[in-house]
Amino acid sequence: MKVCVIGLGYIGLPTASILAINGFEVVGVDINKNRVEEIKNLTFKTTEKDLLTLVRGAINSGNLKIKNTPEKADVFIICVPTPIKNNRCDLSYINSAIDSIKPYLEDGNLIIIESTVPPGTSEEIYNKLSKYKNIYLSYCPERVLPGNILKELVDNDRVIGGINKESAERAKKIYDSFVKGKIYLTDCKTAEMVKLMENIYRDVNIALANEFAKISEELDIDVWEAIELSNKHPRVNILRPGPGVGGHCISIDPWFLIEKSKEAKLIRTAREINDSMPNYVANKIKQLTKGKNITIFGVTYKGDVDDVRESPAEKIISFLKEEFNIKCYDPYAKEFKYPLYPIDEAVEDSDLIVVLADHKIFRDLDEKDIKKISEKVRNRVIYDTKNIITKERWEKFGFKVYKLGGKND
Ligand SMILES: NC(=O)c1ccc[n+]([C@@H]2O[C@H](COP(=O)([O-])OP(=O)(O)OC[C@H]3O[C@@H](n4cnc5c(N)ncnc54)[C@H](O)[C@@H]3O)[C@@H](O)[C@H]2O)c1
Structure with missing residues (x-):
């Protein structure tokens, strides 16, 4: 099975490499030419333990190709940035990533979105694309800890939201190849909400700790x-x-x-x-x-x-x-x-x-x-x-x- 991973940053590169090591034919795509070169030449800097070894192994196995543009595949995994602009999610990277795969999409392909997005985004993308193609689409958020990504990619439980049951089941088959944690299936909107709730839980808890710190200084x-x-x-x-x-x-x-x-x-x-x-x-x-x-x-x-x-x-x-x-x-x-x-x-x-x-x-x-x-x-x-x-x-x-x-x- 051929997988095209779009965006080779903190999330995309380990994901593409781990899939390649597990026998998938993988094309890793990044629009940043320098990034493509430094991955190909194994000169990229990282503090992720063993990432260099993993990427080297994946490239040497012949299963991982690094490119600037997408190509036809069975599965497309989207790992591009979703920054904020004026306190709203900037979906421009997602939209251009989706535009870039459109010419290569075929009936029966599966798109997996891993980028963090507001609830409802995957449905909107599906509604647009499904006018042209008969595709499957899932939302599979990442919950890895930077610094420990390779271990957590494998060990963490995963939540997979499908636009329909078949989409979720198809995505599960991909993750089953390397995830040792449990995999839970749900719909896209719930999976998008789960990802946000996890991070918001931490943000609110840290805010509480910060408020305690300020109060403690006041009260000695x-x-x-x-x-x-x-x-x-x-x-x-x-x-x-x-x-x-x-x-x-x-x-x-x-x-x-x-x-x-x-x-x-x-x-x-x-x-x-x-x-x-x-x-x-x-x-x-x-x-x-x-x-x-x-x-x-x-x-x-x-x-x-x-x-x-x-x-x-x-x-x-x-x-x-x-x-x-x-x-x-x-x-x-x-x-x-x-x-x-x-x-x-x-x-x-x-x-x-x-x-x-x-x-x-x-x-x-x-x-x-x-x-x-x-x-x-x-x-x-x-x-x-x-x-x-x-x-x-x-x-x-x-x-x-x-x-x-x-x-x-
Ligand atoms: N870093 C984390 O620990 C983490 C954890 C969970 C979720 N996420 C989410 O995963 C997503 C990706 O995060 P990241 O940290 O890997 O980002 P990143 O900035 O490290 O990497 C993204 C890569 O995508 C490339 N890119 C941008 N547009 C592209 C396009 N149209 N086609 C091909 N490549 C493109 C960029 O050049 C970059 O190399 C974000 O939505 C983020 O919120 C990240």
Whole structure:
């Protein structure tokens, strides 16, 4: 069976490769010529464990071809971006991906949409296409964790929504080839809603943690300790506060439901709370610094990944850059809007180090590393918005340590 995967980013490339390894004839398509070349030449950068090996194996097996344009296939899987524009889902990438496969579509083909979309989108696409062709269409959302994609692609349970039962069953056959988790079948609209509900659940929970952090600062309580103790309750699981919610999913997807319903009041408020955090943190930085030189540790949207999309660091820097000299250090980030420096240069004459991503390497900085940093900085002050650094170690070298949601001392 031949599968054409449209969009070879975080989701599409692992999906195409895993299908190829499992015996499908796969054509991976991306409109970005550089992306096509770096995949073909195996020069693409990634922090996904074993992705390079998987892609190499898939290409060497002869089952995975990487191209710029689609070709005829039995199944088309759509994995293109769905960003927001004016707080609404921008479906232009989906629409052009669908347009690009139209000339190759034949009766009996199956289209699977994996991109995150507002409920009702798959039905609209089907209604347009089915005027011309007798096709099957399913919506199969991705719920993988960046940094652990290959494992989760296989192990996670999947929800597959079909435009009709036959569409869902046909899509299930594809995923059955590599998914070890359970596969649940439903209709398209429900599957689209499920994907949004999962991310909204996390966004609202993080907003609650952020609100707790702000209140704790006001009341002189350590929010991290309070959350840890609250989570000892068997039915409580409060997430962690932070400098803002970034990434390609949680900070964006709630808007896809807000645009569809006036009832989405809590969801909107949560978004607003989380969106207020970069400004809140920037103001705190202004209060804490004794000079103009700020060092940022971690610019990715979360720890141990290379992804800077919607990263709070970018927003925080935009609030500070006119007034302060900012140097960023992040060994994972591939590209960032602002220059990245090696750690030695980033901390040179620093007045305040701000930790914005919970990379494990920040927790693991040992006494030798911290001593070196302490000798380079101008003022020994560190503000940890992720509660990741080992406070005592930094204090040993004369650092004053502040935490988001920490006590005032
Ligand atoms: N990254 C994640 O962890 C994740 C998790 C779950 C769901 N999703 C959803 O999956 C979708 C894809 O996300 P991603 O992170 O893989 O995006 P990405 O930006 O990493 O990759 C998308 C790729 O699609 C290509 N592209 C755009 N238009 C195209 C077209 N018409 N034809 C061919 N290629 C095209 C781009 O060049 C890019 O390489 C989004 O809707 C996203 O919300 C992502």
